[in-house]
Structure formats: C-alpha cells, structure tokens
Amino acid sequence: MTTTDERPPVTVISGVLGAGKTTLLNRLLENNRGSRLAVVVNDMGEVNVDADLIERENPETGLIELSNGCICCRLQGDLVEGIVDLAENREIDALVIEASGISEPTPIARRLSQPPEEGLDPTEAVRLDTMVTVLDAYGFWKEFDAGASLPSEAPDPERPLAEVLVQSVEFCDVLLINKCDMVPDDVLDEITGVVSELNPRATIQETEYADIDPSLVIDTGRFDYEAASRSVGWKTALRESRTGKTSHDHATDEEEAGHDHAADDDEAGYNHTAHPVDSFVYRRARPFDPEMFADRLVEQPAGVVRAKGVCHVAGTDDVIGLNRAGAAVQAGPIGEWGDDEPRTELVFIGAGMDREEIESTLDDCLVEPGTTADEWGPTPFPIESVGEA
Ligand SMILES: Nc1nc2c(ncn2[C@@H]2O[C@H](COP(=O)(O)OP(=O)(O)OP(=O)(O)O)[C@@H](O)[C@H]2O)c(=O)[nH]1
Known part of the structure; x- marks a missing residue:
C-alpha cells in the first residue's frame, strides 16, 4: 500500500495461547524482503522469537521486550513509550506487536489509534495499520467449550476463553486460520464459515505454520476503527434482516471449497463433525x-x-x-x-x-x-x- 503518511504502520498480532503468533512473527522477519521491521513482544523467553533473526535482519531497528504482565494492561505505560521511542529514534519501515495470548485486541487498538485525553499520544508517531488474529484450527472448537477459561495471569482470569476468542475474531482486519494441516477439510470449511459470519469484513486466509506473504498483514491500510465496530457479524446480520435480506448459508460444499490440504496423522485423529x-x-x-x-x-x-x-x-x-x-x-x-x-x-x-x-x-x-x-x-x-x- 502506498501512502503519503510518513508514520510507520503498526500491525498487532492477537490470538489465544499457542495459536501461532510467534510462528507468524518469525515468518514476517524471515520474509520481510529488506524492509526494516521493529518488533514488540511480551516476553522473549516465553514467546521464543528468534532474536538473532531480528538482530541479523534489522540491526538498526529494534525490539522491545515487555516482561511481567500482558500488553493490554500496560498500554498506559512502557508499551506506548517504547513504540514512540522506536518510531522517533530508529529507521523503521513498520512495527509489529505480538500481543500475549491473553491480551484483548480492542483496548490495544483504541489506545494506538485514538489520541488520549492526557499523556503520550502514539498516533503522532505511528499509524495503526492492521489488526491480525491468528486462530488455532485444531483447538478452535475446544476453546468454545464450557469451562475453558483464561490462565491465572490474565487481566480477568474469570473471563471465559470463548469471549476473548470471539472478540479477537470480531475485531480484526485479517484472520489467519492456522494449523490447517491438523484438521480435515470439511471442518476447516466450517471454521471459515463461522468466522466469516462473525466478521464479514475480515480477510480470511487458511495457513500452515503461518506461511503468508507479509504484504497480507503489513502496511495494508486496512485498519478502520469505526468500520470494524460497525461491520461486526451480528450487527451486519441484524441490518440485513431489517432490510429483508435473507441470511446466507455456508453449508459445506465440496465443489465450492476446492481445498487440498494434505492429510497427516494428527488430522486422522481429529474428532469433530462439521455442520452447516x-x-x-x-x-x-x-x-x-x-x-x-x-x-x-x-x-x-x-x-x-x-x-x-x-x-x-x-x-x-x-x-x-x-x-x-x-x-x-x-x-x-x-x-x-x-x-x-x-x-x-x-x-x-x-x-x-x-x-x-x-x-x-x-x-x-x-x-x-x-x-x-x-x-x-x-x-x-x-x-x-x-x-x-
Ligand atoms: N502442526 C502445526 N503446528 C504449528 C503450526 N503453527 C504453529 N505450530 C506450532 O504450534 C506451537 C505454538 O506456536 P507459537 O507460534 O509459539 O504460538 P503462539 O501463539 O505464539 O503461542 P503463545 O506465545 O504461547 O501464545 C509451536 O510448537 C509451533 O511450531 C501449524 O500450522 N501447524
């Protein structure tokens, strides 16, 4: 995307624990074709980002590591300071933030895209560009189960995992359905159907090991807070029903699907039946x-x-x-x-x-x-x- 805006674009990667966020981050670093990426991660030890890769590929850019606590709880503090510092003092083309698996994307988006009433204004230094959510296709249905909850270090550990998952699907610009190698095609079609109902505006891509072209998630110009809030699936369904449009049906259709996902041992053990x-x-x-x-x-x-x-x-x-x-x-x-x-x-x-x-x-x-x-x-x-x- 070409823009006259000189502020570096920011991509935020969200997704539940183990969905493949770090895998995606490492992909972006490997395949960035010379563009200078700066990276913000929660905790290097835990997320296992290839720090050498960052140093080798981007010696002039930088990396912020936030230990102890999750990004969405630290928005008032060192996250914003660190981002502004990176944008102003380093030569960077883009910034990628990996939110922890327990962070909520909406407060992060709000803080990075709207000038605060007081304190440091990140919108003067950076432009929130793309909200990405990585989904674990294999764990998807289990995450909706009763009783699935967040780890104790989450800002609100009582909050059901399904709620955080739904919010991260509804409020994003790009959805990567990752670990596609681990589920059968019909279940993959079902997950794709459900997430496109939840968020009709998102670009949806099925991936294995988050293998994507970085242009899908970096400097896309897709982020739009108002549009994201307005076009959430349930609001769209409500509007359509008021204007007399019938709801659409994503029943699995083999001809339409046209996928070719190699079956492997993990996939063979998968236990979920797909439904329309x-x-x-x-x-x-x-x-x-x-x-x-x-x-x-x-x-x-x-x-x-x-x-x-x-x-x-x-x-x-x-x-x-x-x-x-x-x-x-x-x-x-x-x-x-x-x-x-x-x-x-x-x-x-x-x-x-x-x-x-x-x-x-x-x-x-x-x-x-x-x-x-x-x-x-x-x-x-x-x-x-x-x-x-
Ligand atoms: N089979 C399979 N495994 C994957 C895929 N993508 C990632 N993995 C593996 O899943 C595990 C978790 O991936 P990560 O990238 O660390 O996930 P994460 O979302 O960063 O995890 P947290 O930092 O704990 O929230 C790793 O062992 C990855 O190698 C995939 O598409 N298929």
Whole structure:
C-alpha cells in the first residue's frame, strides 16, 4: 500500500495461547524482503522469537521486550513509550506487536489509534495499520467449550476463553486460520464459515505454520476503527434482516471449497463433525417471562457459537442486553427503552443450529397475552454463566 503518511504502520498480532503468533512473527522477519521491521513482544523467553533473526535482519531497528504482565494492561505505560521511542529514534519501515495470548485486541487498538485525553499520544508517531488474529484450527472448537477459561495471569482470569476468542475474531482486519494441516477439510470449511459470519469484513486466509506473504498483514491500510465496530457479524446480520435480506448459508460444499490440504496423522485423529454454518435473527414484540427466560439462558443451544442482541423482559423498563460466546452467557440491563418500542432482537451465529428448536424454546418463555405486570417477582438480571464444564 502506498501512502503519503510518513508514520510507520503498526500491525498487532492477537490470538489465544499457542495459536501461532510467534510462528507468524518469525515468518514476517524471515520474509520481510529488506524492509526494516521493529518488533514488540511480551516476553522473549516465553514467546521464543528468534532474536538473532531480528538482530541479523534489522540491526538498526529494534525490539522491545515487555516482561511481567500482558500488553493490554500496560498500554498506559512502557508499551506506548517504547513504540514512540522506536518510531522517533530508529529507521523503521513498520512495527509489529505480538500481543500475549491473553491480551484483548480492542483496548490495544483504541489506545494506538485514538489520541488520549492526557499523556503520550502514539498516533503522532505511528499509524495503526492492521489488526491480525491468528486462530488455532485444531483447538478452535475446544476453546468454545464450557469451562475453558483464561490462565491465572490474565487481566480477568474469570473471563471465559470463548469471549476473548470471539472478540479477537470480531475485531480484526485479517484472520489467519492456522494449523490447517491438523484438521480435515470439511471442518476447516466450517471454521471459515463461522468466522466469516462473525466478521464479514475480515480477510480470511487458511495457513500452515503461518506461511503468508507479509504484504497480507503489513502496511495494508486496512485498519478502520469505526468500520470494524460497525461491520461486526451480528450487527451486519441484524441490518440485513431489517432490510429483508435473507441470511446466507455456508453449508459445506465440496465443489465450492476446492481445498487440498494434505492429510497427516494428527488430522486422522481429529474428532469433530462439521455442520452447516448459518445465522438468523429471532425477533418478537411480546416480552419474556423473566424467570423462565433466565433459566433457559444458562443452557447453550446446540451449535450456537455467538448470540447477541436486546431482549424485552416483562416487569422491567430496562433493555436487557444479551451476550453469548460459546457456553458463556451474560444478560443484564443496558439502558431503558424510553421512546423505543420494546422488542426482542437476537442474532444467532453457529454451525449445525436447529433454528426451529431454538425459536420454539424461546417462544415457550414468552408471557401469555393478557398477563399483568404484578405477576412477576424481582427481575433476575443481570445473570452471568460460563456453562457447565
Ligand atoms: N502442526 C502445526 N503446528 C504449528 C503450526 N503453527 C504453529 N505450530 C506450532 O504450534 C506451537 C505454538 O506456536 P507459537 O507460534 O509459539 O504460538 P503462539 O501463539 O505464539 O503461542 P503463545 O506465545 O504461547 O501464545 C509451536 O510448537 C509451533 O511450531 C501449524 O500450522 N501447524
């Protein structure tokens, strides 16, 4: 990408532990074709970046190592200082930041792309260019399991892994589905379908050992905070459903897929059956019975990867926002209806979902017409559940 902006572009690599972030970083360093890359990593010892490679290829550029703690917790401090220092005092063409497997991409993006009210302004020195998320195709479905949580050193270890994973898929410009050598083609198609529903705007590439051309993730000009927030899959599905467009179906189609991934021993032992990927919107005007709805919510409907939206619940003037990632679900007040007509609008994204069953289960929780408000006890919201482990 050619630009008159002289600030070096920044690429941020996110992804859960072991997805292949360091593998990607080393690839970029190996294949950078003479461009001067500076690198920020959390902890050299742990991430095993080839420091010699950085020295050999980029003696004039630099590397910042942040030990003790994860990048997203240190945004106010040495990360920003280090980045500004690198950009101003070294001859660099681009900067690559490897976030730790427990970092959340959205606060990193916000801090690097928006001038702060006070303190050092990174946007004067660098330009946030590309948010990349590396996915582990082999571990993908396990990460959505109930009980999968973050390591104890994470900023919020109670936070379910599925939530961090979904956020890193929804908020990125480029998605690398890595470790493709370890899963069968149909499962790979299913993962690709799900992530493109979660983030229709992202460029999606299937990779083995993160083997990509660096131009896919460096100096792409793709980052756009507003567009990234606006075009998240569930918002897109909601907009499409309002304008009458039908939801699209990514059922596995061998002819369409056209992949040729060599099978190996790991792949042979893989235990997951692929299902058609789909999304739909559940929309009702009638309110939910609070207790019944809250009871239902903690159960994860089969095949649902993501559910998000607003709910009309009897006995409260509050809008109840619902946020599900895998088995983890939260629902609670996010404001009042005010002049808006109360309604339920929920987007479901998943693979192998039984739409009829999900809809009829929810319909069973709707209050009967003619029921009066004094029939409900105190609202059970907010509720939070990570599902059964
Ligand atoms: N089979 C297979 N293994 C891979 C692939 N990519 C990376 N690996 C291996 O997976 C392991 C983890 O890769 P890393 O690059 O260290 O992952 P990471 O995301 O940096 O891990 P953390 O720093 O712990 O968060 C290493 O042993 C890699 O060699 C791939 O495409 N296929």
